[in-house]
Amino acid sequence: MNKDFLWGGAVAAHQVEGAWDLEGKGISIADVMTAGSKDKAREITDGVIDGEYYPNHEGIDFYHYYKEDIKMFAEMGFKCLRTSIAWTRIFPNGDESEPNEAGLKFYDNLFDELLKYDIEPVITLSHFEMPYHLVKEYGGWRNRKLIDFFVHFSATVMRRYKDKVKYWLTFNEINNQRILDNPIYAWTNSGILYKDDDNKLEVMYQATHYQFVAGALVVKKAKEINPAFQVGCVLAATPNYPLTSDPNDILLAQQEDDNQLFFTDVQVRGHYSKKVWKSWENSGYSIDVTEEDLMCLSEGTVDFIGMTYYLSNTVSTRPEAKRLNDKLLGSEVLVENPMAETTEWGWTIDPKGLRYYLNLLANRYELPIFIVENGFGYADQFEDGSIHDKERMEYLTEHIKQMQLAIEEDGADVMGYTVWGCIDPISFTTGEMRKRYGFLYVDRDNNGNGSLKRYKKDSFYWYQELIANNGLVMKD
Ligand code: BG6
Numbered sequence: 451m452n453k454d455f456l457w458g459g460a461v462a463a464h465q466v467e468g469a470w471d472l473e474g475k476g477i478s479i480a481d482v483m484t485a486g487s488k489d490k491a492r493e494i495t496d497g498v499i500d501g502e503y504y505p506n507h508e509g510i511d512f513y514h515y516y517k518e519d520i521k522m523f524a525e526m527g528f529k530c531l532r533t534s535i536a537w538t539r540i541f542p543n544g545d546e547s548e549p550n551e552a553g554l555k556f557y558d559n560l561f562d563e564l565l566k567y568d569i570e571p572v573i574t575l576s577h578f579e580m581p582y583h584l585v586k587e588y589g590g591w592r593n594r595k596l597i598d599f600f601v602h603f604s605a606t607v608m609r610r611y612k613d614k615v616k617y618w619l620t621f622n623e624i625n626n627q628r629i630l631d632n633p634i635y636a637w638t639n640s641g642i643l644y645k646d647d648d649n650k651l652e653v654m655y656q657a658t659h660y661q662f663v664a665g666a667l668v669v670k671k672a673k674e675i676n677p678a679f680q681v682g683c684v685l686a687a688t689p690n691y692p693l694t695s696d697p698n699d700i701l702l703a704q705q706e707d708d709n710q711l712f713f714t715d716v717q718v719r720g721h722y723s724k725k726v727w728k729s730w731e732n733s734g735y736s737i738d739v740t741e742e743d744l745m746c747l748s749e750g751t752v753d754f755i756g757m758t759y760y761l762s763n764t765v766s767t768r769p770e771a772k773r774l775n776d777k778l779l780g781s782e783v784l785v786e787n788p789m790a791e792t793t794e795w796g797w798t799i800d801p802k803g804l805r806y807y808l809n810l811l812a813n814r815y816e817l818p819i820f821i822v823e824n825g826f827g828y829a830d831q832f833e834d835g836s837i838h839d840k841e842r843m844e845y846l847t848e849h850i851k852q853m854q855l856a857i858e859e860d861g862a863d864v865m866g867y868t869v870w871g872c873i874d875p876i877s878f879t880t881g882e883m884r885k886r887y888g889f890l891y892v893d894r895d896n897n898g899n900g901s902l903k904r905y906k907k908d909s910f911y912w913y914q915e916l917i918a919n920n921g922l923v924m925k926d
Contacts, residue, residue, distance in 0.1 A: 451854065451857065451858075451920045451921040453920065455529070455864075455865070455866060455867070455920060455921070456529045456530040456570060456572070456820070456865055456866025456867070456868070457527070457528065457529050457530070457866065457867060457868075457916075457917045457920075457921075458523075458528040458529055458530035458531050458532065458569070458570075458572070458866065458867075458868045458869075458872070459523060459526075459528060459531055459532070459868050459869050459870075459871075459872020459873070459889070460531070460532035460533070460572075460822055460823050460868040460869065460870050460871070460872065461512070461531075461532070461533050461870075461871060461872065461873065461875050462533065462534045462574065462577040462578065462579070462622070462875070462878075463533060463534045463535060463536035463539075463577065463579060464478060464480035464481075464506050464509070464534075464536060464577070464578060464579040464876075465480075465506065465509060465871075465875035465876045465877075465878060466509045466510050466512035466533075466873065466875045466876070467509050467511075467512045467513045467536065468506075468507065468508040468509035468510065468511040468512065468513050468514075469509075469511070469513035469514070470504075470506065470507040470508075470509075471507075472513065473539075473550075473552035473553065473556070474539070474542055474550040474552050474553060475536065475538050475539045475542060475550075475553060476538035476541070476542025476543050476544070476581050476582070476583060477497075477498060477538065477542075477581070477582040477583070478536060478537065478538040478579040478580065478581060478582055479494075479578070479579060479580055479581075479582055479585060479637060479638065479641050480506045480578055480579045480638070481498060481504060481506060481507060481582065482494055482495045482496075482497060482498060482504070482582060483495075483504065483506065483634075483637075483881060484502050484503060484504060484505075484881065485503050485504075485505045485880075485881035485882065485896060485897075486880050486881050486882070487880050487882055487896075488778070488794075488795050488796065488880060491632070491633075491634070491777065492634060492879075492880065492881045494633065494634075494637055494643065497582075503897065503898060505876045505881045505882075505883070505896075505898065506876055506881075508898060509875070509876055510873065510874065510875065510876070510892045510894060510902060511902055512873070513556070515902070515904070516559075516560055516563060517563055518904070519873055519890070519904065520560075520563050520564060520567065520569065521567075522873075522890060522904070522906070522910075523567075523569060523872065523873075524567035524569060525914065526889060526910060526913050526914045526917060527914055527917035527918055528567075528569050528872075528917070529568075529569065529570060529866070529917070530569060530570040530571070530572050530617070530866060530868065531564055531569050531570075531571060531572065531868075531872075532571075532572040532573075532574065532619075532822050532823075532868045533560075533571070533572075533573065533574070534573065534574035534575070534576070534577035534579065534622070535557055535573060535574075535575065535607055536553075536579050537575075537576065537579060537580055537581055537603055538553075538579065538580075538581045538582075539552075539553030539554075539556060539557075540553045540554060540603060540606060540607060541581065541599075541602075541603055541606075542581065542583075543581050543583035543584070543587075544580065544581030544583055544584040544599050544603070545581075545583070545584065545587070545588075545599055547602075549606050554606075554607075554610055557607070557610075557611065558610070558611075558614075561611060561614040561615060562614070565614060570616065570617065571611075571614065571615045571617070572615075572617040572618075572619065572820075572822065572866075572868065573607075573611075573615050573617065573618055573619065574618075574619040574620075574622050574684070574822075575600075575603070575604050575607070575618060575619065575620055575621070575668065576600070576620065576621045576622060577622040578622060578638035578639070578878065580641050582641075584596060584599060584641060585641040585642075589641075589642070590640050590641025590642045590657070591639075591640035591641060591642060591657035591658075591660050591661060592640075592642060592653060592656065592657055593660075594660055594738065596660055596664070597660050597663055597664040597667065600661075600664045600668070601664055601667045601668060601671065604620075604668045604671065605668075605671045605675070608668075608671065608672055608675045608676070608679070609675055612675050612676045612679075613676075616676075616678060616679060616680060617679075617680050617682070617820075618668075618672060618679060618680070618681045618682070619681070619682050619683070619684050619756050619822065620661075620664075620665040620668055620669075620681065620682070620683055620684070620717075620752075621639070621661055621665060621683070621684060622684045623639070623684055623685070623686035623758060624639060624658065624661060624683065624684065624685070624713050624717075625685055625686055625710050625712075625713040626638070626639050626686055627639035627640055627642075627654055627657070627658065628654065628709055628710065628712075628713075629779075629780030629781065630644075630650045630651065630654065630780070631777065631780055631781070631782075632777050632778060632780055634778075634879065635780070636650075636653075636654065636657075638878070639657075640654075640657040640658075640661070642657060649735075651733070651735075652733070652735045652736075652737070655730070655735060655737050656737050656738060658713070659737055659738070659739055659743070662716050662717060662747055663743045663746055663747065665683065665717060665750065665752075666717075666720070666746045666747050666749065666750025666751070667746060667750060668681065668750070669681045669750035669751065669752060669753075670746075670749060670750045680753045680754060681752055681753050681754075682752050682753060682754040682755060682756040682820060682822075683713070683714060683717040683718070683752045683755060683756060684756040684757070684758065684822060685710070685711075685713060685714050685755065685756070685757050685758070685811075686710075686757075686758050687710075687757040687758060687759050687807045687811070688710065688759075688760075688761060688762060688763050689707075689762040689763065689800075689803045689806055689807050689810075690703045690706035690707050690710070690762075690763050690764070690765050691703060691762060691763070691764045691765070691787065692764075692765065692766065693764050693765065693766035693768060693771050693785055693787070694766060694768055696766075696767065696768060698767040698768075699765065699766050699767055699768065702765050702766070702767055702783060703765050706763070706765055706781075706783065708725065711814070712726060714755060714811070714814075714815065716747060717751065717752050718751055718752060718755065718815045718817060719751065719815075720747045720748035720749070720750070720751040721744065721747060721748055752817070753817070753818075754817055754818040754819065754820055754865060755811055755815060755817050755818070755819045755820070756819075756820045756822040757807070757811065757819055757820070757821055757822065758821075758822055758823035758824070758870070759803070759804050759807060759821060759823070759824050759849070760797055760823070760824065760825070760870075761797040761798040761799070761800060761803070762787070762790070762798050762800040762803035762806075763779065763781075763784050763787075763798070764784065764785055764786070764787035764798075765781075765783045765784060765785060766783070766785045767783075768785075771785035771786070772785055772786040773785055773786075774786060774796070776796055778795075778796075778879050778880075779796070779797075787800075793826070793827060793828065794827075794828070794829060795827055795879075795880075795885060797827070799845065801845075801848035801849045801851065801852045802852055804821075804824070804849050804852045804853060804856070805852035805853070805855055805856045805860070808821075808852075808853065808856035808860070808862045808864065809856060809860050809862060811862075812856075812860070812861070812862040812863065817863075818863045818864070818865045819862065819863065819864050819865065820864070820865045820866050820868075821853065821864060821866065821867045821868065822866075822868050823868065823869075823870040824846070824849050824867065824868075824869060824870060825845075825846075825869050825870030825871050825887040826841065826842045826845035826846065826887065827871075827877065827885040827886065827887055828841055828842055828885070828886060828887075829884050829885070829886065830842075830886045830891060830907065832891060832893075832905070835905055836905075836908075837891045837905060837906075837907035837908065838907075838908050839907045839908055839909045840908070842887075842907070842909050843908065843909050843912045846869065846909070846913075847922065850867065850916070850921065850922050851922055851924065853867060854921055854922060854924060869887075869889070869913070870887050871886070871887025871888050872887075872888055872889055872890070873888045873889070873890040873892060873904065874886040874887060874888035874890065874891055874892040874894075875887065875888070882896050883895055883896050883900075884896050888907065889906070889907055889909045889910040889913055890904045890905065890906060890907065890910065891904065891905040891906075891907050892904055893905070
């Protein structure tokens with residue numbers, strides 16, 4: 451492994467910081483999401499309603515604990531930490547011209563604390579937390595005006611932290627919104643709640659087009675502010691396997707992959723494919739795309755690809771296939787993969803899928819790849835101050851092994867690897883605390899009870915050793 455490889459962890463502001471209304475912060479779209487579970491969808495309420503429980507309001511109070519937490523990340527040997535800037539700390543409503551100094555100061559302090567330990571900040575500009583006001587007033591990313599608001603926010607923070615942050619990511623898992631049947635995805639990606647008469651796919655293409663343009667403008671601005679900046683996109687990378695060799699299954703899997711890779715195609719290549727133009731034409735969509743937009747896309751392509759990896763999907767047209775009908779994973783074409791186990795939350799455990807996808811991205815785009823999330827959501831057992839999270843260590847070991855094979859055997863150019871939820875965060879899809887990911891256990895439960903005290907899990911020491919060895923010591 452390259453000696454500069456960026457080992458570390460990842461979190462997102464709204465899932466850990468808490469302090470949802472402190473020091474001038476505005477309400478974000480995450481602040482109106484209630485708690486759910488695998489079987490109970492999170493609700494999106496019309497504003498913050500008294501009596502409802504919103505787990506992101508307190509998160510794990512990283513806002514006040516960050517010094518103590520970062521000290522423990524440093525103890526593990528982190529080379530980087532991926533987190534996001536909450537847009538609403540900087541621009542509470544999103545459409546102001548002047549930023550909130552208290553919000554800017556918070557991230558100054560946070561980044562200084564990381565740099566004190568030589569931990570490189572890797573910063574996501576939009577991780578499911580746009581200002582709620584932009585939804586109410588403008589309709590979220592349905593509206594072209596969002597481009598200006600987002601670019602203004604991004605330029606403000608990139609200027610402010612130009613000597614502290616080098617790695618930037620634009621939109622987290624921008625392709626999640628392709629899952630049309632679960633409202634949580636359009637909401638968290640784009641601040642959109644579909645109306646009855648919406649053609650969902652058309653609305654989705656329009657919103658993502660505006661995001662592509664905004665992302666490209668951010669890349670261009672980044673280079674003006676500091677030519678050394680590296681800007682990436684983020685793809686939720688989920689291989690789609692055909693269940694059988696029936697050519698219909700093969701074509702379906704290819705179609706599902708194309709639907710996903712559409713997002714990186716535009717951000718990496720700087721233009722829409724012929725297939726996309728054709729499908730818009732065939733469907734009669736009228737997407738607002740200008741010549742200037744197209745120029746901008748071609749001028750603002752990303753420097754690297756951020757990918758998150760948790761699971762693979764299997765698809766089939768065959769009547770005998772066992773349909774998953776999982777509202778969180780989406781799409782009625784998904785079927786059970788008889789070859790793979792799943793987590794309690796129904797996510798397929800498939801380490802080799804990571805190697806498969808690294809190869810796919812590396813060959814398709816020939817750009818560096820940053821694995822900005824990989825992790826194991828598990829209901830850890832707390833036993834007198836100890837947490838023996840053997841399953842997590844096994845999951846991570848197998849995935850890291852496959853990543854190393856992709857690098858060392860297949861020649862994939864991978865810059866870094868950050869374990870998702872390196873300190874237990876609030877789950878994004880369910881709002882639970884019980885679905886834990888961290889090397890650090892946080893004493894808090896699904897209802898918001900607990901001391902917030904942090905405890906080192908067994909995996910803390912395992913990851914510490916792994917980083918010290920610059921990766922897994924691979925045995926034959
Ligand atoms: C990714 C997101 O989708 O997966 C994170 O970028 C999220 O925000 C992570 O937390 C794991 O999902 P969940 O629902 O288990 O928290």
